[in-house]
Amino acid sequence: MTELKKFWPKEGPARVPYWVYSDPEVYQRELERIFAGPTWNYVGLEVEVPRPGDFKRTHIGEESVVLVRGKKGDLYVHLNRCTHRGLEVCRESFGNKATIQCPYHQWTYDLCGNLVGVPFRKGVLGQGGMPADFDTKNHGLTSLKVHARGGVIFASFDKNAVPFANYLGETMLKLFDRVFDGRKLTVLGYSRQLIPSNWKLMFENIKDPYHASLLHVFLVTFGLFRADQKSEIRMDSMGRHGALISRKGEQKAGEGTADMASFKADFKLKDPRLLDPVKEFPDANTVVMQTIFPNLIVQQQSNTLATRQIVPRGPNHFELVWTFFGYENDSPEMTQRRLRQANLMGPAGLVSVDDGEALCMTQDGVRAARSGAAVLELGGRDCDGADHMVTESCIRGFYKYYAEIMGFGEEA
Amino acid sequence: MTELKKFWPKEGPARVPYWVYSDPEVYQRELERIFAGPTWNYVGLEVEVPRPGDFKRTHIGEESVVLVRGKKGDLYVHLNRCTHRGLEVCRESFGNKATIQCPYHQWTYDLCGNLVGVPFRKGVLGQGGMPADFDTKNHGLTSLKVHARGGVIFASFDKNAVPFANYLGETMLKLFDRVFDGRKLTVLGYSRQLIPSNWKLMFENIKDPYHASLLHVFLVTFGLFRADQKSEIRMDSMGRHGALISRKGEQKAGEGTADMASFKADFKLKDPRLLDPVKEFPDANTVVMQTIFPNLIVQQQSNTLATRQIVPRGPNHFELVWTFFGYENDSPEMTQRRLRQANLMGPAGLVSVDDGEALCMTQDGVRAARSGAAVLELGGRDCDGADHMVTESCIRGFYKYYAEIMGFGEEA
Amino acid sequence: MTELKKFWPKEGPARVPYWVYSDPEVYQRELERIFAGPTWNYVGLEVEVPRPGDFKRTHIGEESVVLVRGKKGDLYVHLNRCTHRGLEVCRESFGNKATIQCPYHQWTYDLCGNLVGVPFRKGVLGQGGMPADFDTKNHGLTSLKVHARGGVIFASFDKNAVPFANYLGETMLKLFDRVFDGRKLTVLGYSRQLIPSNWKLMFENIKDPYHASLLHVFLVTFGLFRADQKSEIRMDSMGRHGALISRKGEQKAGEGTADMASFKADFKLKDPRLLDPVKEFPDANTVVMQTIFPNLIVQQQSNTLATRQIVPRGPNHFELVWTFFGYENDSPEMTQRRLRQANLMGPAGLVSVDDGEALCMTQDGVRAARSGAAVLELGGRDCDGADHMVTESCIRGFYKYYAEIMGFGEEA
């Protein structure tokens, strides 16, 4: 570990020094302390690996891992690295295998990660082979701690990670269970994009209700998310997880729209099927966007549901993997509705395109900065939840926790 | 600032250690001490932003900046970075705006850079908003020091930069004023290229009369620039700016052409309109190539006039932006002549192509060098001007100043 | 030289810490201590530069060099860098020149590398020129130490490099002379590929008989190289050079094939001309793959002969240059046989494709590793030769020497 001489501005979480977005050493520490640290990382949905032997290749931080369904239906997440000479064993996104075999020298692991086959271990024609004291027990795949809840699977590199429920905390857990309520999920499809910005800007974006009322003409115009609607900001006690909750209003001017240049009263859809939401959750909320530290966003925007997984790719890029899903008992009409509303989200989404661009512009803005910091003062300087969305507290909470886990002292 | 343990060879400016061309830490220091230091950087021409609200996006070092014409015709150069969360605000090369608005949360700045609009500043429906002590005065765009002369605009990050006229010095100022003599300019067009070499090699090239008589068959053959012609090398007192001045001769062999393998006596143009120069400046000089530290070349080669702006892009690349111009009162024939002669210059220019290639070959030559230095001994080892072009003094002057501003001590 | 705080695992050469494959500082030290160190580097074949003035541009480490045939038939290897201002002088892969002239200012070197021409050295019209004490003797091209044996040319940056024969050692020399036995060679063609892995993985691969019986279905199936065949592993006394030697068997199941999942008994060629080897060397060996530290593989696989030159390109890539050759007195049938068998080798080779992929997968597997090491225990933990191929000793030998020359201490 390099010694990082970085100090947080004395204003605390109301400032984010620009070096967090592009410094390569900061990024290395993030990989170590955050993604390989005492966190729970999203790896997939149970329904993606329904049968024994099913596997999915994915990433935590920059490490390639394999999510595997064991023989008895149990779940494993292994580091995707042969213990012999380091080859990335699994090279398909999805599949089914009885065992995991490395192509190079065909060392073979069972689904639990135990090394069960070493060719020529006893030699050939009495010659060579592994030493007598070679013990396959010491050479199994590195396996991570795994936890599944409501059909969603998380893994941790840290064997001492706190239990997942404690990690989320009560408030966040309730919101998580709202979508993942035990019904079986159906994957509708994937989208993958490489966004040219630091991964944390994605989290900021989803924790940021401020921009939604201003940047997203589409959301504002059709009342899908707007500052003058009933809404809430919620966080866990440490500030790392968060949620933006909102209720759809009408497409009409309200108080506050004066400030919203984005409101276009005369924009009407020619094919209104695009916006034909139906209520499907017990509460009246129409949008709940939840961020689960460090790599997951759970999106419920009207009837479009998705997990968004964040995979950092150096300080200046991250990959965003969208898994759109529904419930097994969805009617065909409901499925079609979800698919249609998906037009708002993803790499070509009417709303998400704005965010991808904003993130790219931010990275372009801060990359060359030799000093300076973002200013987070909307709604005060605290890190508390709120019953409105005119605050950046949720982002402040995130950076408060971030500075802690990263071990950044304060500027003198 | 990292501590750079780099020492200049004891031969002084007669040597240029190869690490100046590719070391990433040297490059970072250049961005800090040179481009963001007490220097005047070219940003554009007045005629590019003629009316109030006109803007141009460009770069100083790696920083994106916006040149803006204010309401009263005054000029501003702002750092192109929203003071809220760092977004690169302006994303068009040119345009006209009444105010500068960031798309992310629509913070709005007036043309002078003052923050004049913060949506939801007072909250919405009585909730949220900025803290009472939030003062927009503290959150205006960062503005640079600006100076315009003869229709050319320069900016400095350093509020204490010496006045532009002093910065140039008398000799250089006179040459500058020769081209920018107060007549209104017309932009004929832009060319932009990414040259795979360190930015300083571009300066060396233009301060180097040695190569012109040897590399450029075209110049030599048609007598446009040749070692045996009447010529001068001029510099400011510090050596950072320079000029190569020459008078066209005939296409015939002279003394000195013996050394010029490039001279092709039998090369005749089939369409002679390409070389149909007319005298247009009071003096007899037909070529004046002026380098203004750290990012500008002013080119007068016969009747083709251009500014060439240098934008470094890492140690191994730089962008070269050519702005070809004429004078407002040029006749159509003169404009056409300038356009035709532009065939010699730019990314596809009959002469400039040689330079682009030479720069690329030099970078390829020095990139892998673990030691060694360029040798600059033509014309002696001094850094003085001369009445001929058989000298590398102008490059030596440049590196003498460079070693100083970069703070490189001498080798023990 | 940066101070590298890297320590080798205490298990010694039975472990290879993953940082050797991707750490940029380790890579820099390799360029310095290995490629520019007391090693002999392959640069080409005599037959590639048969006549005086013939040259070939190639690379040692990342340095560009030119192999030149002098006027008297002598051989030179010069650093491809003009001593004036560093330009890469020679920009063609092959050619013939009377002198070496730099295009920038036309400094001219004779084939031995002496500076013989400096334009305007005496000035022009009595002005400028080089200082009186400028001595061309001090500005010749940097020339490397050269040694040719059996038509193969090697060069060393280190003037004190031990004689080539000593460098190879008796055992290796004999194997080298087996192929390069004095007959004149004919180049059949080149293949060049950029493999996305660390260069050392290429050496591991060729020193690794373990994988050949498992990864290469083609080799195994047709009995071209298989663990149950008569074979040997040989090394020089330091472990840096090595050879895998094997004798073709039948395409039938043997003891040991039980472990070889790759064996496909029913795979028959429809056009058997692809595998129509004839014996051409005095001994009974059908495969000899020799690795000569640090940049050469000599391949004799049945009748396909090639040198494979390794050019590192950063820690994560290397270029592999294949020169397929035969002997001048080959019959047309023999030439055609070599060309046909070349289908097994090279960037599209039925066998080599597997290796390219395995290397890429290994780099992908180890790149993100923050700790860990490859395990090399097949055949024990020693670094000795063997009369079978069920051992990784040849790789262990390589890393034993590598740790030494790189100066890595052992972990506490």
Next chain:
Amino acid sequence: MKLSSLSDRDLRLEIESLLTDYAYVLDEGEIEKWPAFFTEQGLYKIVSRENFEKKLPLALWLSESRAMCEDRVTALRQASVYSPRVLRHLVTNVKILSHDGERVRAQSNFAILQTLLDGETHLFISGKYLDTIVSEGGKLVFEEKICVYDTLRIPNSVVWPV
């Protein structure tokens, strides 16, 4: 134009022209003309090769009607925030998959080059068009256009139609 009266070769030439006209409006930024390339109930989808091969129904973008295409255009013009970009379509390898008198199924390869603010041109995405084409009012239009893209890791956003 009557599809039934065209030979296979003529059909290919006509479809090449259609695809050229289609790409032209996108490259030239005349996006308002884009919806007219579809039938009123035309289906337009941009689908990843991954979803396509797994038969997962999600599209990157889905238009179930010409009107939905028009809504996309309006949104692009009035509601979306994005930096300037220039596209360049290379459409090649046009192949008739099947046809009867009514409709033709054709496949072609596309590569879209994109130039962003920095002025560098990059390969943006590639893939194949799977088109069902009919003749309406004397001109060819898409009854269905499925753009199956290879580029699973999309470079940022797909702002314009493919």
Next chain:
Amino acid sequence: MKLSSLSDRDLRLEIESLLTDYAYVLDEGEIEKWPAFFTEQGLYKIVSRENFEKKLPLALWLSESRAMCEDRVTALRQASVYSPRVLRHLVTNVKILSHDGERVRAQSNFAILQTLLDGETHLFISGKYLDTIVSEGGKLVFEEKICVYDTLRIPNSVVWPV
């Protein structure tokens, strides 16, 4: 189809179709259909521009018969280890070099785009096809197909035929 009965223009159109069909089986992964594009004694070579210009005989891959192509297919399916990849051929600029009643020599440009596991699409290799085409059993096939590639530094391996 009789070559001798075709005009130059029709010939070009037919060869374009042939090249499209050829690229189609490679892009779609239907490699088993690939050998049928050659005559029984058909010559197929992938050659670097360097070897081609120096007249060095080495090929990256050499098939001296359709059977050798079939062996390559079998090896690819059963004997080779490689990560998944998706190819996209752009074949353009088809030019008839010469023809008599029997055979046509044609040249065309190709660029192959490749998408590997990470989902990014890269320009893999480019070059020209130098084809000698004959008509057999009513369809055009390659008597000789020389793929001269520009990309001297090949990005890793050429797994599939070009």
Next chain:
Amino acid sequence: MKLSSLSDRDLRLEIESLLTDYAYVLDEGEIEKWPAFFTEQGLYKIVSRENFEKKLPLALWLSESRAMCEDRVTALRQASVYSPRVLRHLVTNVKILSHDGERVRAQSNFAILQTLLDGETHLFISGKYLDTIVSEGGKLVFEEKICVYDTLRIPNSVVWPV
């Protein structure tokens, strides 16, 4: 060939052949044949999309006559210093913009791939050709050829004609 006697489709096919022949001489390095593609007073310009859209007159290269093209060739052969390079033109999406009996205006897309000394092939520049074509002595030639390139940040130099 008489332009007036050609149908739209035939015209497109002829222009495709012309563009293929044009790219062929550049890809093959037969640059001496390049000027003959222009009329004696032919106008050839390489223009950035930026200048083109702003109606700024500057060209990267301007030939006002076939003779000026010939001068460029002579300069390239005798007067310019540059490293070896290989070009590969992909010319696609040919579209007739307008035509009368005398001249045709056509647009097409181009992408030029470049392979330099290191052997890697890169997308060099892309853009569109805006051509005015006439028939002279039985063959089609350019009365005007405007190459509008998208790639504002050119990778080093444009040595060869586009």
